[in-house]
Amino acid sequence: MTERARALRKTILRMAHAGRDANLQSVFSSVEILRVLYDRILRFSPEAPADRDRFVLSKGQSTMGLLAILAEKGFIPEEELWTACGYDSRISMQADRTKLPFVEISAGSLGHGFPMAAGMALGNRIAGRPGRVFVLAGDGEMNEGTMWETALFAGSEALQRLTLIVDDNGSINEMLRMGDLEEKLSAFGFEAETVNGHDEDALYAAISRVGSAGPRAVIAKTVRGYGCRTLVEDRSWFHRAPTDEELTALLEEVDAYE
């Protein structure tokens, strides 16, 4: 784990503690993906010019990670992160784009971000803008019908500047048998590849590549709760926030994680 990924996880833990609510396992599996996008790939600024690259968080559970990184980049004052989930706060577990204009979509219900991202890629094509559109989905979210409607559409339209990243943290293994996502998305017309979702260099190589003839799909194999031993091992952390003592212990675990 890079030091920047470690620092982001610690900020997320503090947000969860302050907000008394979180989906920590689900956020932690996507930390390296967010790091690579915001540190190395996205052309993005607070003014949000029309030709920017857009990052669409379809998997809304990773919102705290997104907001933490936006604060680190100077879009949100850091102290505001500690107001998470407060009545009047702009910070929550599922972002609202009307409160944070540099957040591309309001998320929450699975299966919505990917269709909107495909529409953005089409919109950019119509307007002749160069911006790329990256969308982060979860493997559980890939059960939703709209995801496959969109896969059909994006493949059929050959939306080259659209990249679907699946945070494949094994959520659905306990539900239905999904088969091989790379194979499935390839069959829908995507240029798909599978990478280690906690290896930032591998993620960078896969996500930065533009499709040669169609949309891209990057299946990032991740571990729920990655970067903190208790979050990896203890399933009760799917939807829970740390107490004062737990926060101290979890922060130490993040520091100690190899």
Place this chain on the structure above:
Amino acid sequence: MRKAMQAAVRETIEEYADTALLLIDIGAFPMRELLKKYPQRVKNIGIFEPGTIGVAAGLSLTGITPIVYGISPFIVQRSLEQLKLDFVYQNIGGNFITTGAAYDFSALGYSHYCPEDVATLRLLPGMEILTPGTPAQFDALFKACRFDGRPSYFRMTDHCNQTQVDVEFGRAAVLKRGSRATVIAVAEQLDATLEACAEADVTVLYYTTLAPFDAETLRREYTGGAVFVSAPLYAGSLFADIAAALDGEPVRLGGAEIPLEVLRTYGKKADKDAALGLDAKGIAERLGAFLAKA
């Protein structure tokens, strides 16, 4: 009305480069030239309504005004969460034009009916609900709303009124004044309603914008302590708006509307209207009984 819709949509696409049309197969044939001329932004997208509404939202978020055309239940109900989250929650605009009305596709059965569209969509804050009754009314309402930054639902019908009324977005038209009740006529039910009210001492208001509901006109024209709704909608669809508009005034409510039932008959629209009491004769009988109770 379909021809007026095609003309208005064609004009929009041709005049404004930042617009796009997504057809859900229906209506593709009359648009074939447009499909050929603007392949990037006029698409017969396929048959997946929820995903289509999501794609339309993405277009809107990049500054392209989307127009989606489909059959009412598949837009309103199959895609309800997309209208709510992808448009209302994101706070963006788009245009949703539907065909089918309450049961224009009478022979196809309940799957193709949508008498609940208004009752359903009025619970989406900011959603505009337009129910034109003539081609000219479609044109006026579409042009008033197409670029207003809000999601707009245009409910078309193949059974237009002969009565021509100039309409304005957000405003009910006053067609007749009387003293015993205020009658609200909606969409394709206007002709039959006027016929039914010919001898009655009532005020008749014609609503073609159902959301935002024109409370001001109703308050001003409210008479006889009674409101009678004549609408091709499930019964009571507008009662909450009427009660809210009257702001605490006591009101007796009634109407000639579609009963909340699974409609299992086929035949023509006129057959259903007659059976449900929504033709001129049926409306007159209901109105007579309603006035007699006062």
